[in-house]
Amino acid sequence: MVTTRELRSRSDDEPITMLTAYDAPTAEVVDEAGIDVILVGDSMGNAVLGHDSTLPVTLEEVHSRTAAVARATDDALVVADMPFLSFGVDEADSVENAGRMLKEADADAVKLESGPHTVELTRRLTELGIPVMAHLGLTPQHVNELGGYQRQGTDPDAAERLLALAREHEEAGAFSLVLEHVPANLAAQVTAALDVPTIGIGAGPDTDGQVLVITDVLGLDEWSPPFSKQYADLRGAMAEAVTAYKEEVEGGEFPAEEHSHVERDVDDVY
Numbered sequence: 001m002v003t004t005r006e007l008r009s010r011s012d013d014e015p016i017t018m019l020t021a022y023d024a025p026t027a028e029v030v031d032e033a034g035i036d037v038i039l040v041g042d043s044m045g046n047a048v049l050g051h052d053s054t055l056p057v058t059l060e061e062v063h064s065r066t067a068a069v070a071r072a073t074d075d076a077l078v079v080a081d082m083p084f085l086s087f088g089v090d091e092a093d094s095v096e097n098a099g100r101m102l103k104e105a106d107a108d109a110v111k112l113e114s115g116p117h118t119v120e121l122t123r124r125l126t127e128l129g130i131p132v133m134a135h136l137g138l139t140p141q142h143v144n145e146l147g148g149y150q151r152q153g154t155d156p157d158a159a160e161r162l163l164a165l166a167r168e169h170e171e172a173g174a175f176s177l178v179l180e181h182v183p184a185n186l187a188a189q190v191t192a193a194l195d196v197p198t199i200g201i202g203a204g205p206d207t208d209g210q211v212l213v214i215t216d217v218l219g220l221d222e223w224s225p226p227f228s229k230q231y232a233d234l235r236g237a238m239a240e241a242v243t244a245y246k247e248e249v250e251g252g253e254f255p256a257e258e259h260s261h262v263e264r265d266v267d268d269v270y
C-alpha cells in the first residue's frame with residue numbers, strides 16, 4: 001500500500017509515478033501496473049465528460065468517480081481532485097467537501113489547485129487529517145483569468161512567487177506538490193528547495209515524479225497537450241472493434257450459435 005508517509009520520504013532515485021483514472025476498469029489496470037498514485041482528476045471534464053474545460057465538473061461527479069476508482073484500487077494512493085469552487089470560498093464548506101472524499105468516497109487524500117488563498121486551508125485540512133496535495137504553475141481552473149493554458153513561471157517575478165508559494169504550502173503541511181507547465185529549470189529549483197516530493201506535468205525531468213492524464217497516455221482523444229506522450233492508440237483500437245461489430249451484425253455473422261441458446265419448451269407460445 002502506498003501511503004502519504006511513504007511518498008514524503010521517497011528517495012531521489014525512485015521516481016514517483018502518477019496517472020489519472022476516472023473509472024474502475026482503468027483504475028484496476030493502473031493499480032496492477034504498480035503506479036504509485038491515482039488521481040481522480042477534474043480533467044475528467046475534458047477527458048470523459050465532454051466539456052471543453054474543467055470548470056463545469058461538480059463535487060458529485062468527482063465524488064462518484066473517486067468511489068469507483070477506490071473500489072478498484074488495492075495498492076495505489078487515491079487522490080481526489082477538488083473541483084472548481086468546491087474549496088477556497090468558505091472554510092467550513094471546503095472542509096466538508098474535502099472530508100466527503102475521504103469519509104464517503106474512500107479517497108486517501110485530496111488535491112487543491114493552489115494559490116495564496118489555499119495556504120491556510122491546506123493547514124486546516126492537514127490538521128483535521130485530510131492530506132493535501134498542492135498544485136502550482138498552470139492551474140486549469142484559472143483558465144478564464146489566465147486567458148488560456150500557457151506556460152507559467154516564465155519570468156523572474158512569477159518564478160519567485162511560485163517558489164515562495166511552494167514553500168508556504170510545504171510549511172502548511174502539503175505532502176506533495178504538482179507542478180504543471182513550468183520551465184524544467186524552475187521545477188528543478190522548486191524540487192531542490194522542498195523536502196516534500198514534487199510531481200511534474202510539463203515540468204521537465206527533474207521533479208521527484210511525473211503525472212499525465214490517462215486518456216492522453218492511451219490515445220483516447222484526438223487532442224492532447226503538447227507536453228503529454230501517447231503510448232497507445234486506443235481510439236484506433238476502439239474504432240476497429242466497433243466497425244467489426246457493425247459489419248458482423250449487418251452481415252449476419254453475429255450472433256453466432258455460441259452466442260445464442262434455444263429452449264424447445266418455448267417453441268409454441270405464438
Ligand SMILES: Nc1nc(=O)c2c([nH]1)NC[C@@H]1CN(c3ccc(C(=O)N[C@@H](CCC(=O)O)C(=O)O)cc3)CN21
Pocket residue numbers: 043046047054140147148149150151181213215216221224225226228
Ligand atoms: N486531456 C487532458 N490532458 C491534460 O493534460 C489536461 C486536460 N485534459 N484538461 C485540463 C488541463 C488543460 N491542460 C492543457 C491544455 C492545453 C495546453 C496547451 O495547448 N498549451 C499550449 C498553448 C496554450 C495557449 O496559448 O492557450 C502551449 O504551447 O502552452 C496545455 C495544457 C492540461 N490539462
Ligand SMILES: CC(C)C(=O)C(=O)O
Pocket residue numbers: 020039040041042043044081178180201211212213
Ligand atoms: C493533470 C493533473 C495534475 C490534474 O490536475 C488533473 O488531471 O485534473
Ligand SMILES: [Mg+2]
Pocket residue numbers: 041042043054081
Ligand atoms: Mg486537475
